[in-house]
Amino acid sequence: MAATRICSVPGCDKPVKSRWMCNAHYMRWYQGLDMTKPLRGTYTPVGEPERFLKEVILKFEGDDCLLWPYAKANYGYAEIRFGGSAGRKRLVHRVVCEAIHGPAPEGKNDAAHSCGNRLCVNPRHIRWATRKENNDDKLIHGTSNRGERHGMAKLTADDVREIRSLRGKIKQREIAARFGINRNTVLDIQTGKRWSWLE
Numbered sequence: 627m628a629a630t631r632i633c634s635v636p637g638c639d640k641p642v643k644s645r646w647m648c649n650a651h652y653m654r655w656y657q658g659l660d661m662t663k664p665l666r667g668t669y670t671p672v673g674e675p676e677r678f679l680k681e682v683i684l685k686f687e688g689d690d691c692l693l694w695p696y697a698k699a700n701y702g703y704a705e706i707r708f709g710g711s712a713g714r715k716r717l718v719h720r721v722v723c724e725a726i727h728g729p730a731p732e733g734k735n736d737a738a739h740s741c742g743n744r745l746c747v748n749p750r751h752i753r754w755a756t757r758k759e760n761n762d763d764k765l766i767h768g769t770s771n772r773g774e775r776h777g778m779a780k781l782t783a784d785d786v787r788e789i790r791s792l793r794g795k796i797k798q799r800e801i802a803a804r805f806g807i808n809r810n811t812v813l814d815i816q817t818g819k820r821w822s823w824l825e
Contacts, residue, residue, distance in 0.1 A: 635661060675706045679718065683747050684725055691746040694718055702744045719744075723752045736760040742767025773821065780807055786821045 633640045633648035640648030647655060654661055675696045686692050694704030704718035723737035724730075726749045730737075738755035739746055742763065746752075755763070774782045781789075785805055789812060792801050798812045805812075814820040 676708065679706065679721065679747075683718075683722060683749065686748060687750075688748065689750060690748070691741050691743050691751065692748040693743070693745045694747050698745070704745050704747055718747050719752050722747050722749050723754060725749075726752070727754055730754050734759075738763055739767075742769050744769075773824065781805060781815075781821075783821075783824055786815055786824055789815050 631642040631646070632638070633642055633651055634646040635648070635651045638648055638651060640650065643649040644652045645655070651661065678696070683692060697705045697707070699705035699715070699717060705715055706718050706721065707713045707715050717737070719739065720737040731754055734754040734756050736755045736757055736759070737752055738760040739751055740753065740763065741748070741751045743751075773779065789801055789805065793816045798809045798816075801812045802809045811820065
């Protein structure tokens with residue numbers, strides 16, 4: 627039986643993953659990072675997030691935001707994986723909302739943050755809400771990405787107001803060419819189907 631090869635970086639006793647280095651050192655080398663700095667504990671011990679959930683979050687009684695110190699999902703929400711690396715992923719604020727308030731009631735499927743902080747898992751800051759209530763909260767917190775804050779937006783609020791003011795004065799195709807958008811988009815803006823919230 628062949629002996630396990632050990633990482634070639636001095637002082638490291640982890641098994642080789644690639645290029646004579648352990649996985650952590652290989653990733654540092656691959657990313658062009660400093661290989662001389664000691665490795666920090668980058669792995670969360672199995673069961674630690676579940677322990678934090680049960681012993682810290684569900685017993686927390688403060689009014690300040692309680693930030694999740696572990697993994698994040700897309701869009702910056704706190705995420706937990708039950709049952710180790712092969713387990714099911716869940717958004718922590720939904721788990722907390724279920725634990726505190728029970729299953730989502732009819733029509734209220736969003737676990738909404740009253741504080742607007744996606745990483746907050748304070749049970750006092752999370753409640754069941756409708757999608758509209760949750761979106762209204764985002765407007766209050768300034769975390770909504772509608773309008774020109776949206777990453778794909780081609781228009782500003784002033785552009786939209788100008789497009790509306792041009793209704794009936796020039797052809798939609800000319801407006802579309804001026805702003806670099808589709809004629810259907812012009813129609814949707816002028817009839818209030820798009821940017822309906824903007825006055």
